[in-house]
Amino acid sequence: MPQLTIEGLGSFDIPHGKRLINAIIDDAGGNQHYSCGGNAKCTTCRVQFIQGEPDRITEAEKTLLSASGLDKESGVRLSCQILCEHDMTIRLIFPKPPLKSPPHPSDDIQPPPVWINK
Ligand code: FES
Numbered sequence: 001m002p003q004l005t006i007e008g009l010g011s012f013d014i015p016h017g018k019r020l021i022n023a024i025i026d027d028a029g030g031n032q033h034y035s036c037g038g039n040a041k042c043t044t045c046r047v048q049f050i051q052g053e054p055d056r057i058t059e060a061e062k063t064l065l066s067a068s069g070l071d072k073e074s075g076v077r078l079s080c081q082i083l084c085e086h087d088m089t090i091r092l093i094f095p096k097p098p099l100k101s102p103p104h105p106s107d108d109i110q111p112p113p114v115w116i117n118k
Pocket of ligand 1: 033034035036037038039040041042043044045046078079080081
């Protein structure tokens with residue numbers, strides 16, 4: 001099982017392949033924003049990697065990070081577009097619950113991922 005370490009929250013064993021956004025919410029009890037429901041449309045689920053940033057990225061994530069200028073910030077990635085497949089250490093950027101909660105993100109990455117190298 002990959003281990004997810006979240007600065008200020010602790011370390012958690014995560015089922016292999018689980019979406020990072022859902023690991024933060026369900027397994028670590030983090031209050032993470034996900035305003036678009038985990039569909040690569042908002043960037044509020046973004047986190048900063050301290051260790052273990054994945055090399056691959058979905059096309060949807062790359063496009064949104066680039067369009068919003070976030071691709072220039074070191075280690076910043078969209079937690080709804082990442083699978084827990086190895087140990088990771090992250091920092092939450094928006095550790096507050098949204099005012100209006102959208103539906104819990106689905107188990108699978110949406111839109112269906114097209115993987116490319118970062
Ligand atoms: S929840 Fe909106 S981009 Fe990830």
